[in-house]
Structures are given as structure tokens and as C-alpha cells.
Amino acid sequence: MSAPPPFWEAKSLSELTRAEWESLCDGCGRCCLHKLEDADTGEIHYTNVACKLLDLTSCACSNYERRWDSVPDCIQLSPRVIGDLAWLPSTCAYRLLREGRPLPAWHPLVSGDPDSVHRAGISVRGRAVRENRTRRLERHIVSWPA
Numbered sequence: 001m002s003a004p005p006p007f008w009e010a011k012s013l014s015e016l017t018r019a020e021w022e023s024l025c026d027g028c029g030r031c032c033l034h035k036l037e038d039a040d041t042g043e044i045h046y047t048n049v050a051c052k053l054l055d056l057t058s059c060a061c062s063n064y065e066r067r068w069d070s071v072p073d074c075i076q077l078s079p080r081v082i083g084d085l086a087w088l089p090s091t092c093a094y095r096l097l098r099e100g101r102p103l104p105a106w107h108p109l110v111s112g113d114p115d116s117v118h119r120a121g122i123s124v125r126g127r128a129v130r131e132n133r134t135r136r137l138e139r140h141i142v143s144w145p146a
């Protein structure tokens with residue numbers, strides 16, 4: 001008899017519990033990089049400049065529960081808004097599942113190891129800079145987070 005499918009395959013995004021939803025985040029930190037929107041085309045460009053609350057080593061938000069106190073425009077991801085966020089990285093678990101794609105082998109839920117996202121070179125560890133280190137975001141545009 002085969003094992004039952006994991007929750008992210010057995011349920012739709014809207015059926016997940018809060019804990020299941022949160023556990024889908026791979027901890028890459030890519031969505032916490034500043035982005036620039038081209039005023040003419042609407043195209044979104046990623047930079048390697050991190051939100052001031054992002055811990056550049058763990059790649060996690062340093063004050064997740066109270067993040068809106070200091071970053072009021074931080075977006076709460078939910079099944080309702082995921083489809084509207086075209087800028088989510090292609091590696092993002094929420095985007096992958098919404099598009100009907102599987103979680104990759106390096107995802108911590110698959111590997112069982114929270115460090116696998118860093119070892120695979122998916123996270124921003126070692127690649128992001130603090131926002132107080134730069135004044136010109138346009139000089140920090142990078143293609144890898146998208």
C-alpha cells in the first residue's frame with residue numbers, strides 16, 4: 001500500500017491550515033528583496049537589496065509577527081492574493097503549487113532539512129545587501145531572484 005500524499009498535494013491552498021500554509025514558505029527570503037517597477041512598462045525588476053527586517057543570515061523576517069509596525073507595506077500572502085502577485089519568484093512554493101507544479105527536492109518540506117534551501121543556492125544568503133548600504137536601488141537590479 002502506498003503512503004498517502006503529503007498535505008500540499010492532498011489539499012488545495014485554500015484548504016490548508018494556518019500552520020500548513022506557513023510551513024510552505026521555504027525560507028528563501030527572495031520575496032523580501034526590494035523591487036522596482038518600470039513606470040512605462042509596469043515590468044517588475046528585483047534588486048539584491050533586502051527589506052530592513054530581513055535577517056541576511058537566516059533569510060527570515062526578524063520580527064515577523066509585528067512586521068507591519070515598521071514595514072506597513074509588507075504583503076500578507078494568502079490563497080486569495082497569490083494569483084495577483086506576478087512578482088513572486090518562480091521558485092516560491094506558493095507560486096509553484098498554485099501553478100500545479102511540485103515542490104522541488106531542495107524544499108525543506110521535501111528534504112526534511114531547513115538548510116537545504118540555502119545549500120541549493122536558492123535563498124538570498126550571501127547575495128543580499130542591507131538597505132541602509134545603498135541609496136540607488138536601480139544600481140542593484142539583479143535577475144536571479146525572479
Ligand code: SF4
Pocket residue numbers: 024025026027028029030031032077089091092093094
Ligand atoms: S519567495 Fe515564497 S517561499 Fe521564498 S520566502 Fe517568500 S514566500 Fe517564502
Ligand code: SF4
Pocket residue numbers: 031032033051052053054055060061062063064067068071074075
Ligand atoms: S517585513 Fe519581514 S516578511 Fe515583510 S518583506 Fe520585510 S523581511 Fe520580508
